[in-house]
Amino acid sequence: MNTAAALGRPASLPMSAAATLRLYALECGYEVLKMARMPAFVVPTLAFPVVFYLMFAVMIPGQWGSFQKAAYLFATYGVFGIIGPALFGFGVGLAMERESGLLELKRVSPMPIAAYFVAKIVMSLLSGLCVVLLLSAAAFGLGGVSMAFGDWLLLVGALLLGALPFCALGLFIGSLVKGQAAVAIVNLVYLPMSVLSGLWVPMFAFPAIVQKLAVIWPAWHLAQLALGINGQIEGVNVLLHVAVLLGFTVFFLSLAALRLRGR
Amino acid sequence: MRSDAIHPSAPIARLSAAHKRYGAITALAGIDLDIRRGELLALLGPNGAGKSTALGLLTGRFGADAGTVSVFGADPRDAATRRRFGVMQQEAKLPETMKVRELVNLFASYYPAPRGVDETLSLAGIGDLAQRRYAALSGGQQRRVQFAVAICGAPELLFVDEPTTGLDVDARRGFWQVLRGLREQGLSIVLTTHYLEEADALAERVVLIDHGRVLAEDTPAGIKARASGSRIRCSSALDVASIARWAGVHSVQRDGSRLSIRGADSDALVRQLLAADPSLSGLEVSALSLEDAFIELTRSADTATPIGEAA
Numbered sequence: 010m011n012t013a014a015a016l017g018r019p020a021s022l023p024m025s026a027a028a029t030l031r032l033y034a035l036e037c038g039y040e041v042l043k044m045a046r047m048p049a050f051v052v053p054t055l056a057f058p059v060v061f062y063l064m065f066a067v068m069i070p071g072q073w074g075s076f077q078k079a080a081y082l083f084a085t086y087g088v089f090g091i092i093g094p095a096l097f098g099f100g101v102g103l104a105m106e107r108e109s110g111l112l113e114l115k116r117v118s119p120m121p122i123a124a125y126f127v128a129k130i131v132m133s134l135l136s137g138l139c140v141v142l143l144l145s146a147a148a149f150g151l152g153g154v155s156m157a158f159g160d161w162l163l164l165v166g167a168l169l170l171g172a173l174p175f176c177a178l179g180l181f182i183g184s185l186v187k188g189q190a191a192v193a194i195v196n197l198v199y200l201p202m203s204v205l206s207g208l209w210v211p212m213f214a215f216p217a218i219v220q221k222l223a224v225i226w227p228a229w230h231l232a233q234l235a236l237g238i239n240g241q242i243e244g245v246n247v248l249l250h251v252a253v254l255l256g257f258t259v260f261f262l263s264l265a266a267l268r269l270r271g272r
Numbered sequence: 273m274r275s276d277a278i279h280p281s282a283p284i285a286r287l288s289a290a291h292k293r294y295g296a297i298t299a300l301a302g303i304d305l306d307i308r309r310g311e312l313l314a315l316l317g318p319n320g321a322g323k324s325t326a327l328g329l330l331t332g333r334f335g336a337d338a339g340t341v342s343v344f345g346a347d348p349r350d351a352a353t354r355r356r357f358g359v360m361q362q363e364a365k366l367p368e369t370m371k372v373r374e375l376v377n378l379f380a381s382y383y384p385a386p387r388g389v390d391e392t393l394s395l396a397g398i399g400d401l402a403q404r405r406y407a408a409l410s411g412g413q414q415r416r417v418q419f420a421v422a423i424c425g426a427p428e429l430l431f432v433d434e435p436t437t438g439l440d441v442d443a444r445r446g447f448w449q450v451l452r453g454l455r456e457q458g459l460s461i462v463l464t465t466h467y468l469e470e471a472d473a474l475a476e477r478v479v480l481i482d483h484g485r486v487l488a489e490d491t492p493a494g495i496k497a498r499a500s501g502s503r504i505r506c507s508s509a510l511d512v513a514s515i516a517r518w519a520g521v522h523s524v525q526r527d528g529s530r531l532s533i534r535g536a537d538s539d540a541l542v543r544q545l546l547a548a549d550p551s552l553s554g555l556e557v558s559a560l561s562l563e564d565a566f567i568e569l570t571r572s573a574d575t576a577t578p579i580g581e582a583a
Binding site for chain 2: 022023024025028031032035036039042043046047106109110111113114116117118119120121
């Protein structure tokens, strides 16, 4: 007779499916709540893309060559908008919680480590969805953009799935450095990559070399998919871009896993 | 198969010849440690002695480079093992924007049969802080929340790393009361501390650690006895160097007219002192405090080959 049994429970009680589900739900719910209570972080992340859209697409409408600015920027700011929460939520969030010791505390708790990452993904996707909805309202309501409902759903779906490679990149950055250093690295990656992927102005505005190099940026590949869906470019090689984004995700997930396990 | 079910005194957690290095620094140099069911064990040692590393192994933060770690007969990195112990780490900041009740509720959800949230809060003495955000709490209150998070799963074994560092005297004594109460409920507790007073006040067994090794393992009283017994103070003109040559004298110091002598057998030493100096006055004999014992034991270890300090 051991003490645990004497206390009326077996030595190691398994987690029931309901308890596991509750654990994941709480982890995700509190992750969202935790962020929602940081307006200084949330408001800029959610509002920047739509503010840029209002300034550059709505206040200064027109054409960029064959591109209709309001439609082009709807797609590319959509990409810009979902990358932000993915990099900041994951990269900076992980880096902060590694520094504060919270990740260590959770690692010695019985929490399945997957719950930690699922919560961060849910958080990133939810923020991304908010950004895309705000942009959609601006594009359809003020930018004169029109799309079939099915195409719009496809665009939203592509952008949300397209956030995953950036979650992986954020995870890698968060595994690389701790604390505030991650903010600097994320900004160093986020802004130049966005510009050089044609998210702010089309690629033809850049020198030939920059145009050629665009293929190295995952943001460019996602932008090609988004622009294809809303009809701004034609003949998009969907499989190629999806494959590149998938490869990118696997690559950075592996690097991050190596870093986090290797400690 | 559970050996601790057959032998109640068999260890529920064990380190055997455990080594851990950080680069060039040896944090644990082959440490053996047993934790028995229902006891309150103190790992005592100075900063950098390897206490937190030993706790890190036992709580599955990392693996040993060599040797074995077992908790309830299994690897502490298995989730099934973790559901049976709770941990309060030395440096863990909880999310600042979350409320106390939310934090406890979240951590309790990791366990199959947790304590109720209200019961946990009142055990940790923070029932009145349930709706406060973590960032709005004082340092001592935050430590209590970290403690609540450690016990919310109703663990059988609790690891607490330097729980009272930075607390004021009242808060520290309050915390001791909580720990004693939990032990009376049958909880096994492993505590690291560099406060000798804390080990003395709480523990049944003290394991003295320095330079990644176990220097001594005993009851607090036993540890004192090991550092050979007593200190004699008196006023005398006797020569320090000649007293130091007497049998059973460990150290002699002079401070003005006062002599301070540490030795094994105080009765024999007092007789010898009075015989050598009949004009001797102001005689005081006292047992060594745990602090003295600690200094004595760590000092004798320092004469061995020194090993690097560890975080």
